[in-house]
Every structure is written in C-alpha cells, then in structure tokens.
Amino acid sequence: MKFLIVGLGNIGPEYELTRHNIGFLVLDRLAEEQGAKFEHSKLANKCEFKYKGRTIHLIKPTTYMNLSGKAANYWMQDLKISKENMLVITDDIALPHGNLRMRAKGSPAGHNGLKNIDEQTGGNNYARLKFGVGNDFHKGQQVDYVLSQFSKEQMKDLIFPIDKACEMALSFCTIGIQRTMNQFND
Numbered sequence: 001m002k003f004l005i006v007g008l009g010n011i012g013p014e015y016e017l018t019r020h021n022i023g024f025l026v027l028d029r030l031a032e033e034q035g036a037k038f039e040h041s042k043l044a045n046k047c048e049f050k051y052k053g054r055t056i057h058l059i060k061p062t063t064y065m066n067l068s069g070k071a072a073n074y075w076m077q078d079l080k081i082s083k084e085n086m087l088v089i090t091d092d093i094a095l096p097h098g099n100l101r102m103r104a105k106g107s108p109a110g111h112n113g114l115k116n117i118d119e120q121t122g123g124n125n126y127a128r129l130k131f132g133v134g135n136d137f138h139k140g141q142q143v144d145y146v147l148s149q150f151s152k153e154q155m156k157d158l159i160f161p162i163d164k165a166c167e168m169a170l171s172f173c174t175i176g177i178q179r180t181m182n183q184f185n186d
Helices: 019-034 065-078 110-122 142-146 151-157 159-175 177-184
Strands: 003-009 039-041 043-053 054-061 085-090 102-104 127-131
Touching: 003 019, 003 065, 003 177, 019 054, 019 085, 019 127, 019 142, 019 159, 043 065, 043 102, 043 159, 054 065, 054 159, 065 110, 085 110, 085 159, 085 177, 102 151, 102 159, 102 177, 127 159, 151 159
Parallel strands: 003 054, 003 085, 085 127
Antiparallel strands: 039 043, 043 054, 102 127
C-alpha cells in the first residue's frame, strides 16, 4: 500500500519557522525519524520510506501555499495513490497552539492551501491533520500572524505536538483514519 503525506508551507528561508509552515516542520521531523532525505523533484521536495509494509511518500510543495493543490494532485496521479490514502498536514488558527485534530474531510475554512487542494483534486474528501497555531492576532492581522515566526517559548512547546503529529501520520497509514481519530482526537 502507498500513502501520500502533504505538508503545507511556503518555500524560502524567510518562511522557515513561521506558523504557516508547520506542515513542513512536521514532515522534516518525520523524515528525520525515518532516516529519509528530501530531494527536489517536480513541484515539491520529496522523500519516501517504508513503514510496516507501507510505502509512505512525503511532499513539501515548492509552489507556495496558495498553489499547493498543483503539487498534491500531480504526485497523487504520478504515484497512483488514491485520495483516501492522502493526508494533508496544515496550520489551523481555530485550534489552540499545539493542539492537533485529524479529520476525514472538511471545508478549507479560509485556508488558501486547502482551498487549492480542493480545487485541484476535485473536492474536500481527503484526510487532514490540523495543527493548532492559535489566534493571538487583531482583526485584519491574520496574514501577518500566520506568516510570523513562533516565539522561542512557543518553539519549545512544539516539540511534543510535532512528535505526536508524526505518530498520528504513521497511524493514519497503518490503522486508518477512523481508528486514528478515535485514538488521538480529544
């Protein structure tokens, strides 16, 4: 069985440790844990590894957030991976900092990366792991907030949730969406 895990973020050093790049940070950690190395490929930085009899492909789109669907759809088609076997890891301002929630499908809720994936893949029926980044911003400041870096204190608080997000992604690939949601969602 093959799986595709898409971590959302923006390329470039100026975005590296921003809230919007939490999907990239989770995939970096997962690849490191599994001894996989990202290489630049078509529309994404990509790596793969084997885990409990599954082949797991990780991509970090190089298309920038608003065009993430282009990379997700390309790799889903190229690798012949069904939409049920795709998981998207994204930031979520509706969840408190460090909280995680997996969903089998859902609306983009104003997230342009998810909106583009919906458009490019023909709907919102794919799993997503939402990583809470909080909403400590004033009205109209959402873009500045998600594109700003985590504080040093917040970075320390991310170690456990990033590891848990990696565990949830592997669980999705081995025991499926329903059992993973039952086991991990609060």
